[in-house]
Amino acid sequence: MILSQEFVPPAKMLMGSLTNKREFIRVHSFLFVVVGFLVSSVADAAPIKFDLLKAGSHTYTNVTVVGFNATEIYIKHDGGLADLKLRNLEPEVQKRFNYDPQRAEAAESGKAEDDARYMATLASNSVARATKKVTASSPENLADPVSEKSLIGKPLPSFKSAKWLGAKPALEGKVVLVAFWGTWSVPCRKYISQWNSAQKKFGEKIVVLGVSSEPEQDAMAMADPKVEFPVALDTDGSFSREMGVTSIPYVLVVDRKGIVRYQGHPAAVTEKELERWVGMTE
Numbered sequence: 001m002i003l004s005q006e007f008v009p010p011a012k013m014l015m016g017s018l019t020n021k022r023e024f025i026r027v028h029s030f031l032f033v034v035v036g037f038l039v040s041s042v043a044d045a046a047p048i049k050f051d052l053l054k055a056g057s058h059t060y061t062n063v064t065v066v067g068f069n070a071t072e073i074y075i076k077h078d079g080g081l082a083d084l085k086l087r088n089l090e091p092e093v094q095k096r097f098n099y100d101p102q103r104a105e106a107a108e109s110g111k112a113e114d115d116a117r118y119m120a121t122l123a124s125n126s127v128a129r130a131t132k133k134v135t136a137s138s139p140e141n142l143a144d145p146v147s148e149k150s151l152i153g154k155p156l157p158s159f160k161s162a163k164w165l166g167a168k169p170a171l172e173g174k175v176v177l178v179a180f181w182g183t184w185s186v187p188c189r190k191y192i193s194q195w196n197s198a199q200k201k202f203g204e205k206i207v208v209l210g211v212s213s214e215p216e217q218d219a220m221a222m223a224d225p226k227v228e229f230p231v232a233l234d235t236d237g238s239f240s241r242e243m244g245v246t247s248i249p250y251v252l253v254v255d256r257k258g259i260v261r262y263q264g265h266p267a268a269v270t271e272k273e274l275e276r277w278v279g280m281t282e
Contacts, residue, residue, distance in 0.1 A: 048096070053077070056088040067267040068097050070107040074267045081268050114185055115247045118213075149244065151252065151260040159232065159239045163216055166230035175206045175277045176254040179229075179266070180245050183214060183222045188249045191266050196228040198274060205278045213237050253277065 048065040053075070060077040067074040072083045086099045156176070179195055181188040199208040210231035212219045219231060234240055243252065243263070251269055253262040255277060262269060 050093075053084075053093070054090055055084040060084075066270065070100070071104045071111075073097060074265070081262075081264075083265065083267075111247070114187070117184065118182060118248055151243065151263050154260055155258050156252065156254045156260055157239075157242055159234075163233040163235075164230060165210075165216070165219055165227070165233065169207045169209060169230050171207055171209070171254075171258070173256050174204070175202075175256060175274070176252075177206065177208045177269070177274070178211060178243075178252040178254065179208060180211045180240060180243070180248050180250040182212065182248055183218055185248055189225060191249045192227055193225045194266075196225065198271070199229045201271075202274065202278055206274065211239060213240055255280070 050063040050065075051061065053060045053063040060075065060079070060082065062078045064076045065073055066076055068086075070086075072085055073089075074083050075081070086094055086097060086104060087101070089099075156178070177195065177198065179191070181192060195208045195210070198206065208229040210227060210229055211234050212231055213234050215235065216233055219227075219233065232239075243250075249266050250264065251262070251266045252260055253269060253273075255261050261277065
């Protein structure tokens with residue numbers, strides 16, 4: 001998350017007959033967000049912490065929960081950042097996050113459908129190239145890479161969009177938040193409003209750069225919420241493939257020197273983290 005979000009209790013929804021597949025996808029995606037994808041920020045409340053947290057065969061230490069939804073929790077721990085499936089946690093921990101297996105299964109199904117639809121637009125046939133060795137861990141890191149395929153610690157690859165929505169931004173010397181999104185994705189719509197707010201708050205110190213693989217007319221037609229940051233059109237999906245994007249929303253945090261410091265779901269990128277990167281000197 002970029003800006004803190006309020007936790008909204010799941011609402012009851014009544015659904016009539018669905019007349020076609022398009023409406024089914026729309027309603028199912030809405031359910032996924034309202035009932036299944038309620039990411040909760042701990043910025044405005046006492047943080048949830050664990051000295052030890054077991055997830056399957058793994059044990060994490062010094063854990064702080066930064067957000068959760070119907071299927072996962074997002075944590076900071078001694079080893080960095082992680083997202084854990086609620087189904088792999090111990091029963092007493094699951095209860096703290098109101099884990100419901102049936103609701104989680106429905107949310108997973110909706111996310112899989114969104115991922116499949118997004119990947120269909122990319123027609124992926126290549127993998128991102130590794131250009132440098134994995135970097136060493138540091139207290140300043142938001143996350144640490146565990147594979148040569150990770151972009152963390154490497155320069156952001158150059159991207160020349162044939163078309164921009166809004167003026168092409170100047171990135172040199174600024175913190176950049178690269179945000180991959182789609183008009184059809186309900187989770188993306190939630191974060192667009194927060195990305196708009198982040199751009200307004202930090203002004204010239206940060207650039208929020210959207211990337212969409214959809215046609216120009218589709219991206220421009222979305223009015224709720226309105227996109228208030230520049231968007232690069234990646235209609236052939238080449239940049240998204242190079243960045244290793246397999247689901248959306250998805251973000252990259254790039255420091256002032258053009259080095260990628262984080263890649264993944266935006267829930268881990270809090271306003272506090274952005275302030276930290278903006279405040280760092282060369």
